[in-house]
Amino acid sequence: xxxxxxxxxxxxxxxxxxxxxxxxxxxxxxxxxxxxxxxxxxxxxxxxxxxxxxxxxxxxxxxxxxxxxxxxxxxxxxxxxxxxxxxxxxxxxxxxxxxxxxxxxxxxxxxxxxxxxxxxxxxxxxxxxxxxxxxxxxxxxxxxxxxxxxxxxxxxxxxxxxxxxxxxxxxxxxxxxxxxxxxxxxxxxxxxxxxxxxxxxxxxxxxxxxxxxxxxxxxxxxxxxxxxxxxxxxxxxxxxxxxxxxxxxxxxxxxxxxxxxxxxxxxxxxxxxxxxxxxxxxxxxxxxxxxxxxxxxxxxxxxxxxxxxxxxxxxxxxxxxxxxxxxxxxxxxxxxxxxxxxxxxxxxxxxxxxx
Numbered sequence: 001x002x003x004x005x006x007x008x009x010x011x012x013x014x015x016x017x018x019x020x021x022x023x024x025x026x027x028x029x030x031x032x033x034x035x036x037x038x039x040x041x042x043x044x045x046x047x048x049x050x051x052x053x054x055x056x057x058x059x060x061x062x063x064x065x066x067x068x069x070x071x072x073x074x075x076x077x078x079x080x081x082x083x084x085x086x087x088x089x090x091x092x093x094x095x096x097x098x099x100x101x102x103x104x105x106x107x108x109x110x111x112x113x114x115x116x117x118x119x120x121x122x123x124x125x126x127x128x129x130x131x132x133x134x135x136x137x138x139x140x141x142x143x144x145x146x147x148x149x150x151x152x153x154x155x156x157x158x159x160x161x162x163x164x165x166x167x168x169x170x171x172x173x174x175x176x177x178x179x180x181x182x183x184x185x186x187x188x189x190x191x192x193x194x195x196x197x198x199x200x201x202x203x204x205x206x207x208x209x210x211x212x213x214x215x216x217x218x219x220x221x222x223x224x225x226x227x228x229x230x231x232x233x234x235x236x237x238x239x240x241x242x243x244x245x246x247x248x249x250x251x252x253x254x255x256x257x258x259x260x261x262x263x264x265x266x267x268x269x270x271x272x273x274x275x276x277x278x279x280x281x282x283x284x285x286x287x288x289x290x291x292x293x294x295x296x297x298x299x300x301x302x303x304x305x306x307x308x309x310x311x312x313x314x315x316x317x318x319x320x321x322x323x324x325x326x327x328x329x330x331x332x333x334x335x336x337x338x339x340x341x342x343x344x345x346x347x348x349x350x351x352x353x354x355x
Contacts, residue, residue: 048194052070072275144282
């Protein structure tokens with residue numbers, strides 16, 4: 001007898017299949033010359049934002065905690081991996097293996113910081129937690145902007161003052177140049193690698209959500225007191241979700257850093273606006289809805305580019321679309337009207353058990 005797949009496995013496979021089908025379609029369009037150079041340049045950022053949206057949904061949707069410091073974890077993953085790639089460029093071969101190690105470095109460092117930050121921060125709730133995580137993201141960005149790192153024949157030199165205080169030899173190489181960031185990072189990121197990382201992110205998040213640990217995390221979200229009364233370790237599972245979310249944000253940062261020749265910790269890259277934008281992806285895609293996060297990230301990233309021909313009005317239209325979407329998705333009457341036009345699932349007949 002053939003084993004039937006359960007509902008959860010089917011849903012997961014459909015999600016993976018959707019990503020693979022989109023990848024195949026885009027590759028066919030690119031090979032056929034139907035994709036402009038501008039859209040080609042958006043392919044890797046689309047993967048970055050999709051990973052960020054799915055990872056933040058783990059904290060906001062599954063754990064139920066509002067975090068505004070996701071860009072900080074992305075910044076940690078980006079700069080640690082870019083530094084690793086610069087230091088080992090030409091030493092570790094081939095380039096694909098070096099990039100794989102860079103992904104691990106970015107994920108591990110971001111996950112460690114997520115664990116360290118989560119220990120004190122997750123004791124807070126609601127707006128207080130959001131404010132502290134927001135402050136963490138800004139602190140990380142400002143710390144990166146004052147770091148000077150270089151190497152010469154005597155080893156690695158570090159300073160938070162200026163480049164002259166490093167005391168390097170004349171033939172020394174600067175790795176991190178303070179506000180100027182890192183230049184010359186190997187551009188190893190590709191659309192194919194981005195899709196693979198999206199699939200890995202989905203595999204980790206979906207399997208966690210539907211596991212015993214995931215059910216414990218959602219129990220904490222729904223009713224913390226009831227979860228604690230049945231013996232669920234609140235601190236353990238909250239830290240688990242938060243650190244995994246941070247590690248995946250670090251992976252997105254690695255992909256982002258290796259798509260640019262110059263990496264700087266500017267506010268537009270890793271600041272408050274980036275964290276808010278990721279949160280918008282999660283909210284519009286549906287809090288707790290993993291597929292919706294990816295769809296929202298893709299659509300909202302591409303929308304300003306489609307409206308670029310409208311010049312000054314494109315951001316106004318973008319804002320109107322956001323407001324309209326939030327009104328529609330949060331209005332039960334409108335959603336019920338939309339559901340009437342959707343095909344209804346046929347109820348499966350209940351089989352009577354024979355004694």
